[in-house]
Amino acid sequence: MKKYLSVTAAAALAIGASTLLAPAPAQAAKPLKGSVSGAVTFDCAFGDSPFTYDAKIKLSGVRKTKTTKAIALTAKMSDLPGIAPIALDYDVEDKLYLTVGTTKTTLKGKGHVNVPANTPVPVPPLKGSAANRKNALPVTVTKFEFIVLGSTITCTPAEGQGALGTLKLR
Numbered sequence: 001m002k003k004y005l006s007v008t009a010a011a012a013l014a015i016g017a018s019t020l021l022a023p024a025p026a027q028a029a030k031p032l033k034g035s036v037s038g039a040v041t042f043d044c045a046f047g048d049s050p051f052t053y054d055a056k057i058k059l060s061g062v063r064k065t066k067t068t069k070a071i072a073l074t075a076k077m078s079d080l081p082g083i084a085p086i087a088l089d090y091d092v093e094d095k096l097y098l099t100v101g102t103t104k105t106t107l108k109g110k111g112h113v114n115v116p117a118n119t120p121v122p123v124p125p126l127k128g129s130a131a132n133r134k135n136a137l138p139v140t141v142t143k144f145e146f147i148v149l150g151s152t153i154t155c156t157p158a159e160g161q162g163a164l165g166t167l168k169l170r
Contacts, residue, residue, distance in 0.1 A: 038165045044144075055144070084115075095144070
């Protein structure tokens with residue numbers, strides 16, 4: 001019986017010690033997230049018709065871990081001004097050209113608009129990515145395109161415009 005108790009005690013100690021010495025389970029790495037919002041005045045043209053688009057833009061970024069280089073980006077933009085003299089009920093695409101840190105990237109979106117004539121037009125959300133290891137990245141908007149029925153409305157930042165701010169990932 002003594003022998004049985006000592007073997008049992010030794011086994012219990014061994015199991016207890018191995019439990020204490022075993023490495024802790026790895027914690028899932030937290031993603032780094034951030035956003036920057038700002039206003040950019042664009043000079044736009046649709047054919048021979050120029051117009052101004054005072055866009056409000058919110059850019060959000062997510063890096064999966066501290067060591068990941070890729071940053072998933074999402075942008076939301078305010079409505080385009082209601083300059084179309086006809087109702088719009090079409091599929092649309094949009095592209096936002098940015099410099100994030102030192103990386104040039106293009107965010108893309110698709111959607112459907114259905115608005116009466118002379119009514120502001122919603123801009124579909126845009127998605128893309130940029131590769132950069134820094135966590136504080138100045139963002140500059142270089143161009144915006146809105147494509148409807150195969151025709152492109154091209155918008156470039158007005159002089160002195162385009163700097164959106166700094167995307168800070170935390």
